[in-house]
Amino acid sequence: MSRQQPTDAATAVLPLLENRSVTLIGLMGAGKTTVGRKLANYLSVPFRDSDAEIETVSRMSVPELFEAYGEPEFRALEARVIARLAAEGPQVLATGGGAFMREDTRAVLAEKTVTVWLKADLETLMERVGKRPGRPLLQAPDPEAVMRNLMDVRYPVYAKADITVCTRNVKREVIAAEIVEALHHYLEKEVAR
Ligand SMILES: Nc1ncnc2c1ncn2[C@@H]1O[C@H](COP(=O)(O)OP(=O)(O)O)[C@@H](O)[C@H]1O
Numbered sequence: 001m002s003r004q005q006p007t008d009a010a011t012a013v014l015p016l017l018e019n020r021s022v023t024l025i026g027l028m029g030a031g032k033t034t035v036g037r038k039l040a041n042y043l044s045v046p047f048r049d050s051d052a053e054i055e056t057v058s059r060m061s062v063p064e065l066f067e068a069y070g071e072p073e074f075r076a077l078e079a080r081v082i083a084r085l086a087a088e089g090p091q092v093l094a095t096g097g098g099a100f101m102r103e104d105t106r107a108v109l110a111e112k113t114v115t116v117w118l119k120a121d122l123e124t125l126m127e128r129v130g131k132r133p134g135r136p137l138l139q140a141p142d143p144e145a146v147m148r149n150l151m152d153v154r155y156p157v158y159a160k161a162d163i164t165v166c167t168r169n170v171k172r173e174v175i176a177a178e179i180v181e182a183l184h185h186y187l188e189k190e191v192a193r
């Protein structure tokens with residue numbers, strides 16, 4: 001992937017992070033993995049994805065893990081992996097959509113990272129998750145109903161993130177640039193406090 005010319009905001013963000021990671025949270029299909037990689041590129045930091053990391057340590061895919069050990073075991077592994085990764089900043093860390101629902105994970109991420117919720121509407125999410133199978137929670141007769149229910153349950157918790165960026169049907173570069181701007185604004189205010 002070619003390195004982009006950093007904008008002034010991107011250059012300003014890195015020292016203000018003081019080695020913290022930027023963590024992306026949000027529902028399946030919000031673009032955490034896709035936009036996260038681009039954001040890391042803009043900030044010139046490494047990109048990590050908790051699902052990919054889990055797949056590396058377990059040598060199994062996420063659907064295989066759900067199938068073989070069940071969701072609770074997957075969640076326990078996810079929490080351990082994220083606790084380890086959170087301390088390895090500066091980097092961009094994309095999490096799986098369920099990770100932020102655990103209180104212990106939220107505490108680790110709040111302490112060691114700056115959290116960004118990629119918020120999206122139902123239509124956008126459903127269109128995006130249709131492009132790649134492999135999300136066991138959506139292997140249901142009515143995936144849209146599952147997603148709607150997850151929005152109800154999770155959005156009040158996701159709202160605890162430090163920053164919210166609304167994603168929509170625009171290029172990933174646009175959303176990544178908006179996250180850079182939002183980070184810049186948030187971190188400058190933090191310095192002023
Ligand atoms: N503007 C966009 N931002 C992010 N993803 C997009 C965008 N447009 C299309 N996509 C597609 O939507 C999907 C987003 O999925 P992903 O990044 O895996 O989300 P998440 O990690 O949040 O589940 C990918 O297949 C990606 O190619």
Ligand SMILES: O=C(O)C1=C[C@@H](OP(=O)(O)O)[C@@H](O)[C@H](O)C1
Pocket residue numbers: 026027028029032033051062095096097098099134135136137
């Ligand atoms: O929302 C969830 O509970 C999940 C989201 C997935 O990651 P993405 O959000 O990256 O799709 C993956 O961790 C797993 O299928 C469970």
Ligand SMILES: [Mg+2]
Pocket residue numbers: 032033034051094095096
């Ligand atoms: Mg992902």
